[in-house]
Amino acid sequence: MSAAQKHVIALSGDVDLEHAAKTRQMLLDAIDGTTDLLVDLSAVTYIDSSGIASLVEALQAAKNIGTTLGLVALSTQALRVFELARLDKVFSIFPDMPTAMSD
Amino acid sequence: MSGSAERAVMPPPTDPAIDTDLLLELRFFAKADRLKLIRPAILAAARMSGFDEQLGHDIVLAVDEACQNIIIHGYQGRSDQRIALAAFRLSDGMELQLRDTAPTIDPATIRPRDLDHIRPGGLGTHFIQEVMDDIAFQPAPDGVGNLLSLTKRLPRPT
Numbered sequence: 186m187s188a189a190q191k192h193v194i195a196l197s198g199d200v201d202l203e204h205a206a207k208t209r210q211m212l213l214d215a216i217d218g219t220t221d222l223l224v225d226l227s228a229v230t231y232i233d234s235s236g237i238a239s240l241v242e243a244l245q246a247a248k249n250i251g252t253t254l255g256l257v258a259l260s261t262q263a264l265r266v267f268e269l270a271r272l273d274k275v276f277s278i279f280p281d282m283p284t285a286m287s288d
Numbered sequence: 289m290s291g292s293a294e295r296a297v298m299p300p301p302t303d304p305a306i307d308t309d310l311l312l313e314l315r316f317f318a319k320a321d322r323l324k325l326i327r328p329a330i331l332a333a334a335r336m337s338g339f340d341e342q343l344g345h346d347i348v349l350a351v352d353e354a355c356q357n358i359i360i361h362g363y364q365g366r367s368d369q370r371i372a373l374a375a376f377r378l379s380d381g382m383e384l385q386l387r388d389t390a391p392t393i394d395p396a397t398i399r400p401r402d403l404d405h406i407r408p409g410g411l412g413t414h415f416i417q418e419v420m421d422d423i424a425f426q427p428a429p430d431g432v433g434n435l436l437s438l439t440k441r442l443p444r445p446t
Contacts, residue, residue, distance in 0.1 A: 202356050203320040231327065234353055234411035262345050269346070269418050271413055 191286060192220040193257075197228035200236030212243035218250040220261060222239035223285050232266050244276060253277065257285045309377040311336060318359045318388070319367040326373060329385070333375040337382035338442050347440055350419040351384050352434060353412035362390030362434065381421070381441040382415050389433035395425040 194215045200208055215222055224240065226232075240256070247254040255277040259267070267273040280287035311333045316322040327348050334344035355371055363369045372387040398413060403410060422439035429435075 200323055201320070201323065201352075202359070203323070205320075221433075231324075233349065233356070234415060235356070255352055265342065265345065266349060266415075269349070269415055 189219050191223055191283070192217070193223045193225055195225040195228060196272055197230075200226075200229050200239075201231055201233045202235045205235035205239060209239040209242060212239055212249040213246055216243060216246050216250065216252065216254070218252060221253040221255070222247060223255045223257050223279075223282070225257045225282065226260070226263055229260065229263055232263050234270075237266065237272065240276070241272065255279055255285055256287070257282055284287075292347075306444065311375045311377050311382075312373075315369055315370055316370045318355075318371050320356075320359060320364045323355055326355070327352060330373075330375065333377075334382060334440075337375075337377045339382070339440070343440070343443070344420040347382070347384070350416045350438060350440075351386070353415045354386055354438060355414055357377045358386065358388045358390060358434075362388050362393065364390075378439070381439060383437060383439045386436045386438070387428075387433060392431075393425070393434055 191231075192215060194211065196208065196211075198204070212222075212224070222243070224243075229236075239253075244254045257279045258281055259278060264278070265274065267276065267278070277288070279288065312329055314327065314329060330348045330351050331344050334347045335341075341345065345446075351373070359365070359367075359369055359424055369389060372385075374385045374387075376383045376385070416438065419440070420438045422437070422442045424437045424439075426435045426437055
């Protein structure tokens with residue numbers, strides 16, 4: 186998969202219950218079946234179970250149509266939430282965008 | 289809200305020793321956009337109780353998820369209802385109490401999701417159980433609503 190075939194979207198702020206519906210729709214809309222998706226989490230200040238749930242649903246949607254979804258630039262706190270959920274090995278997690286693009 | 293229900297939202301602490309270490313009491317409507325208001329206060333209370341940044345953020349997540357359970361399952365989206373939060377500093381950690389006036393729940397019915405099956409949702413209770421050391425549904429003093437006690441102990445010095 187070349188870098189040109191990867192689509193990047195960024196989440197920012199609190200990815201929480203208040204914004205769960207919007208986050209979910211934004212992620213699902215970004216999965217178009219032709220490109221792999223990278224979700225930039227570098228500007229995320231908080232993520233809860235509803236945010237994780239949106240990402241899990243998007244990951245499953247991507248897999249179902251033969252593409253991938255990777256997470257990029259998680260803060261220590263965000264990574265901790267994925268670890269608590271035991272999902273840190275389920276998602277492809279990249280430390281930064283250049284690394285994610287070259288994968 | 290009736291007078292009795294108003295009083296029920298925050299019962300007096302039953303343990304005078306704990307009462308002396310009350311760090312904060314907050315009351316807020318059961319709305320998703322109110323949780324951002326309480327998170328910084330919980331983090332500050334965790335720091336004041338001796339927790340480091342990571343454990344402080346863990347505690348914030350657990351309490352936030354417990355509030356979400358009340359909003360979604362307890363009040364079932366009725367955002368005119370209230371949640372009361374109290375934080376107590378203990379000699380070996382902290383206790384957080386959440387009080388609601390939702391229908392009384394049977395703690396035996398609360399189960400975390402099965403982590404072997406990846407699916408959206410159901411994570412909140414898992415986070416609470418993963419983070420907190422003691423989780424107790426205490427009898428509501430006047431029989432109205434639910435009183436959830438979440439306790440986190442400080443790590444033992446190494």
